[in-house]
Amino acid sequence: MIAFLIKRLTFGVFVLLSLSLFVFFLFFVAPGDPARVVAGDKAPEAQLQQVRENLGLDRPMPEQYLRFVTRAAQGDLGFSYRNRQPVTDLIMRRIPVTVSLVFGGVLFWLALGVPIGIISARNPGTWKDRLGQVFILLGLSFPTFVLGMLALYTLYFLPRTAGFTLFPPGGYAPFLENPAKWAWHLALPWTTLALVVAAIYARLTRGQLLQVLGEDYIRTARAKGLTERRVVYRHGMRATLTPLVTQLGADIAVLLGGVIVIEQVFGLQGVGALAVQAVQNQDRPIIIGVVMLGGLFIVTTNLIVDLLYAALDPRVR
Amino acid sequence: MGQFQTRSRKAATEAQTAEAEDAPVVVQRSSASLTFRRLAHDPASVIAFMFIIALVAFAVGAPLVEAWTGHGPIEQYRETALSPVGLPVGPNAEFLLGGDQLGRDVLVRIAYGARVSLLVGVLASLLAATIGVTVGMLAGYFGGWVDVVLGRLMDLVMSVPFLLCALALVSVFGPSLPLSVSVIVFFSWTTIGRVIRAETTSLVRREFVQASRSLGAGHGYILLRDILPNLALTIIIYTTMLIPNAIVFEATLSYLGMGIVPPTPSWGGMLAEAGANSIYLVAWWLVVFPGLALLASTLAFNILGDGLRDALDPSARGRAVLRKKKLTKG
Numbered sequence: 001m002i003a004f005l006i007k008r009l010t011f012g013v014f015v016l017l018s019l020s021l022f023v024f025f026l027f028f029v030a031p032g033d034p035a036r037v038v039a040g041d042k043a044p045e046a047q048l049q050q051v052r053e054n055l056g057l058d059r060p061m062p063e064q065y066l067r068f069v070t071r072a073a074q075g076d077l078g079f080s081y082r083n084r085q086p087v088t089d090l091i092m093r094r095i096p097v098t099v100s101l102v103f104g105g106v107l108f109w110l111a112l113g114v115p116i117g118i119i120s121a122r123n124p125g126t127w128k129d130r131l132g133q134v135f136i137l138l139g140l141s142f143p144t145f146v147l148g149m150l151a152l153y154t155l156y157f158l159p160r161t162a163g164f165t166l167f168p169p170g171g172y173a174p175f176l177e178n179p180a181k182w183a184w185h186l187a188l189p190w191t192t193l194a195l196v197v198a199a200i201y202a203r204l205t206r207g208q209l210l211q212v213l214g215e216d217y218i219r220t221a222r223a224k225g226l227t228e229r230r231v232v233y234r235h236g237m238r239a240t241l242t243p244l245v246t247q248l249g250a251d252i253a254v255l256l257g258g259v260i261v262i263e264q265v266f267g268l269q270g271v272g273a274l275a276v277q278a279v280q281n282q283d284r285p286i287i288i289g290v291v292m293l294g295g296l297f298i299v300t301t302n303l304i305v306d307l308l309y310a311a312l313d314p315r316v317r
Numbered sequence: 318m319g320q321f322q323t324r325s326r327k328a329a330t331e332a333q334t335a336e337a338e339d340a341p342v343v344v345q346r347s348s349a350s351l352t353f354r355r356l357a358h359d360p361a362s363v364i365a366f367m368f369i370i371a372l373v374a375f376a377v378g379a380p381l382v383e384a385w386t387g388h389g390p391i392e393q394y395r396e397t398a399l400s401p402v403g404l405p406v407g408p409n410a411e412f413l414l415g416g417d418q419l420g421r422d423v424l425v426r427i428a429y430g431a432r433v434s435l436l437v438g439v440l441a442s443l444l445a446a447t448i449g450v451t452v453g454m455l456a457g458y459f460g461g462w463v464d465v466v467l468g469r470l471m472d473l474v475m476s477v478p479f480l481l482c483a484l485a486l487v488s489v490f491g492p493s494l495p496l497s498v499s500v501i502v503f504f505s506w507t508t509i510g511r512v513i514r515a516e517t518t519s520l521v522r523r524e525f526v527q528a529s530r531s532l533g534a535g536h537g538y539i540l541l542r543d544i545l546p547n548l549a550l551t552i553i554i555y556t557t558m559l560i561p562n563a564i565v566f567e568a569t570l571s572y573l574g575m576g577i578v579p580p581t582p583s584w585g586g587m588l589a590e591a592g593a594n595s596i597y598l599v600a601w602w603l604v605v606f607p608g609l610a611l612l613a614s615t616l617a618f619n620i621l622g623d624g625l626r627d628a629l630d631p632s633a634r635g636r637a638v639l640r641k642k643k644l645t646k647g
Contacts, residue, residue: 011469011472014473015473015476015477018473019477022482023482023485026485026486026489027485027489030489030490137616137619137620137623138616140561140615140619141561141612141615141616141619142612142615143565143568143569143585143608143611143612143615144569145568145569145572145588145592146588146604146608146611146612149588149591149592149597149604149608150604150608152598153597153598153601153604157598169595253476254478254479254480256478256481257478257479257480257481258480260480260481260484260573261569261572261573264572264573264592265592275481275484276484276573276574278488279484279485279487279488279575280574282488284488287484287485287488288485290481290484291478291481291482291484291485294478294481295476295477295478297478298476298477298478299476302476
């Protein structure tokens with residue numbers, strides 16, 4: 001178990017180092033002068049030189065990279081080129097929005113996807129199953145932003161033209177100030193995210209459960225006279241849990257990047273929106289910071305999934 | 318699956334023609350032909366396939382749509398497609414799907430946008446499949462350290478935050494069509510790579526590969542002549558399933574302003590423009606028509622992919638359902 005953990009941890013560090021090398025090299029060879037971005041378009045050459053010296057941009061690449069990595073390991077991601085604020089602070093200020101979005105989205109899609117999969121698998125070939133399949137196909141095919149825009153149109157704009165406000169047009173309200181308002185603002189983003197992702201879970205649960213319910217030990221459980229409920233939820237779902245956890249880990253891991261689109265549609269000022277603005281402003285330290293955060297998020301989630309995996313399935317250990 | 322496909326088909330047909338005179342004809346069908354016959358009996362797949370053909374025709378015939386309506390894809394018709402206060406006009410006799418915020422014809426732009434979606438979707442999927450199949454076959458065939466290195470490489474690519482990296486790349490090189498395709502290819506070859514690796518690993522142990530090897534065949538010969546033909550159907554299915562993802566990926570990049578550069582029409586770009594300033598709230602056709610085009614296309618490719626998979630292995634689905642039915646009745 002310890003050896004397994006060390007192996008996974010080493011790989012995680014390797015991933016982060018490769019990622020940092022990639023972004024760093026990318027911006028090092030990139031055209032355009034960061035000093036220009038910092039000092040402004042009309043700055044004289046002497047000032048540019050000063051800026052380069054201050055930022056350490058005149059140093060050779062390996063030295064710059066080494067300095068970046070040692071500082072990043074301590075949580076210091078440098079300063080924004082635009083407003084000189086520490087990148088870590090800028091990101092931390094955006095984290096609550098993104099985490100709220102991810103948290104609710106995950107709960108919603110599990111609550112939606114897994115039951116649909118179970119109902120489908122318990123009634124194969126019936127109209128319930130057909131309906132479940134249609135849901136799966138639509139969910140897999142719907143681009144997130146199309147669904148989000150349709151949701152805004154039908155649930156915000158149409159009621160508003162009719163004279164009442166059903167949902168807000170977007171934006172965010174802090175949880176600590178008013179939890180009800182927080183949930184009300186996030187309801188549409190959560191639902192949009194959940195509808196698109198739930199399809200994957202419905203399909204996975206259906207497929208796994210169908211297969212498991214045909215196994216001999218399920219027949220044994222039924223023969224013992226256990227109730228159908230107990231057979232499906234205790235014996236059947238137990239075997240379905242491992243692939244579900246794997247999928248959940250993979251999805252949560254990439255979600256930090258995946259919510260960019262949702263944040264864009266609903267005007268949420270989260271980490272994704274920060275990254276998009278940074279690209280428009282050519283604010284490289286922020287882009288590097290968000291990419292590294294995304295990588296860290298993926299590596300951590302994968303590690304947690306590996307641990308859960310080992311807890312659920314003794315063969316892995 | 319279909320490992321007898323490469324067996325001398327000529328000999329079989331010769332034997333058939335000799336017997337055809339007096340015996341009832343027995344047609345020998347390859348696995349591929351059986352798969353496509355099963356597919357033809359699935360109405361959803363057939364409709365999806367016909368839709369895709371129509372979509373390709375629509376994309377190829379975009380200049381015809383332009384000539385028929387008399388509206389260019391990037392030309393602005395401020396007099397006729399915008400209302401006196403400057404808002405786009407809805408669907409009417411002249412602009413069948415309405416005009417957009419700059420007074421351009423939505424129908425013509427959707428037609429040209431279909432070119433981008435299909436081009437990127439198909440091209441990126443083919444390239445991703447080529448890389449995935451090559452890497453997967455090498456890893457599965459050679460095993461050992463080759464497998465370890467390539468497996469780790471796939472793990473590495475899968476642990477990269479792809480949309481964020483795409484953002485970083487776009488901020489350096491600027492948005493463009495080749496960059497979109499490269500980004501999509503780079504982040505989607507691993508799915509097919511894993512499947513091919515797993516199948517190759519099991520194929521390598523089969524007798525026909527051993528036979529080939531004992532006859533003195535080299536690595537290249539075995540990989541290309543013995544293993545690759547047996548992977549053909551898997552490759553076709555997984556490539557089909559990559560296409561809708563690539564189409565959505567491209568639309569997402571364009572929606573975030575990191576894909577196709579305006580004013581070149583693309584579905585994602587059209588939706589982004591509709592979303593800017595929330596203009597779509599007063600002009601629903603700006604979202605509904607490009608959104609519908611996008612949804613219908615991904616839906617068609619997804620249905621076709623599912624249909625192909627079921628047609629290839631009809632037992633997998635049927636058996637599970639049957640077993641379950643028997644049990645609940647008993």
